Amino acid sequence: MAAAVAGVLRATAEYYGALLYCLATRCNIEGCPLLQHDTAALVHVYSLAKTLQLWAVPHYRAPTFGADMRANLRNVAIPGTGVPLSWFCASWWLALLFMLVVNPIACLLGAVYAAEGGSARGSWLGKVAGRYRGLLLAPSHWFATWRLNCVLVAWHAAVGGSARDYALEDKAPFLLEADRLGLPVAPFVKAPRVFVKHRSIEGGQGIHVFDNFTAGGDWIVSEALDNAPCLARMLPRGAPLSTFRVVTASVVWLEDREAQRQGATALTSAALAAAAVAAGAGPQAAAAPAAPGGKAQGAAGPGGHVPTGGDSGRRHGQLAKLQLSPLPQDIHTPPPWRRSPSPSPGARRIVSRSPSPGIRSLLAGRRSRASRSPPLPVSTSVQQAGGTPRLLNSDDGSGGAGWHSPTGRSGATSSSSSAMYERSIEVLTSVFRAGLAGAKTDHVSICFPVDDAGELGCGVTANHWYNLGWRHVMRIPASASATWEEHPQSGHLVAGQVIPDWWASVASLALQAHALLAPAVPLIGWDVALPAEGEPCLLEMNISANNFNGAYDREGYADLLCSFFAELGRAEEEQRLAGRAG
Structure with missing residues (x-):
């Protein structure tokens, strides 16, 4: 019992010490003397401090980062509380109160709830202490990773990002730009204005008029898509279009720096x-x-x-004045993103590269790029012109053994696109969002992870994070800790099923889109549909991406974020010094 209590106190002290130190000193993540032995914990606590430091900074899709949090957390609550998290985003001081008081208490209660009874009181307390440390210092649930992703891209957009890249999260510019580049997107009507008329309405074309986004309007008018047969047979009758979320990671900005x-x-x-x-x-x-x-x-x-x-x-x-950035103390020191003492499989390869010229494939332990990851076709190669990727119309349409491009043509690869695609951008995680019967969208769904071979794993859900109101106080549904091999409504087996041509048809499309549309953005979540007719297509580009409980190398993910946080801190300091000098 004494050891468990000591563990709780130690974790709490580390949390407060690191959080308050980072808040008070505004240090670079590499300058925090605490939690350096635990990268995941360091990244999490540092990101909490950075949330407060970015609070009043303009956001790429909202007036400020705080305003964006208020808008996005209106329908999210810590399970068992029923209280929207947006309440704690009403002001900077309430957010600070949440971090200092509410969060530790919620983590302790969550640890008590999650700890199963042991054979003795001591073992139960040990589980509580272990789970408390995990929830407080290095949580792995979907909301924690979503929040980390949001902090990363908000900071990157403010310090080193391109406004043009981040503007593409708006559905309208994304569809227009992707369509211009030849990427397959959900079909949409291009007429400047459409009328929707009930058959019993008299007069003209009707009274419901929609100005299309293609002509500056607010509406995207598109054809409804049905699930491909390989997906429909796993879903219940009446399920909505169920999509794949593919999250891709890019180190292009780190390489440029x-x-x-x-x-x-x-x-x-x-x-x-x-x-x-x-x-x-x-x-x-x-x-x-x-x-x-x-x-x-x-x-x-x-x-x-x-x-x-x-x-x-x-x-x-x-x-x-010719210096572009502060020089490193020792230019022979390996890059700062090589934090791990030894490489491990998964996303750690994203940030563990040789200091020699050129960078290797991003992920260690993955399939060979030459054998299983096809390069970009010539028809969609990237050429940087004023910071904007554009197409090179060099595909002769002769076909061959090349990768199937979105335009249905194949060909060899160009050096510029393959270099970016093969070395600097990689899939971090993928999930299949299996929709529920009667739902309009797959936002409420069962998420089944997808591996590189297209095989589906056991499904989980985060729906309990959306339970608001007093009826959900102290009530957490059993589904919160459940896993499914079958869809709970259809009864059809999902885990173990394989998506045909997964890598060539879905994953590679997301990688290609990242390379063409916004290669310098660190993380992007792509919503990809497999329709009943036609080829796979992109629905949305989500920069403040949600990983949806996908399977991925969490240590490598922490290394990736630590690398970006360190470099963003240096870039922010350079801008501060430049502003002072100016």
């Missing part, structure tokens, strides 16, 4: 050497290597400083 930093190192070293020669220090100074911190040793005067008097000082001041 690293390349920028390496370029700044080379540029600054050469520039300082030239300044030394111009100042009369002699050719030997130009050949001297740069010391850590970017100072040319041969050009340094007493105390190791570059002379700043007279004309040489003016030249040095001009050359200092």
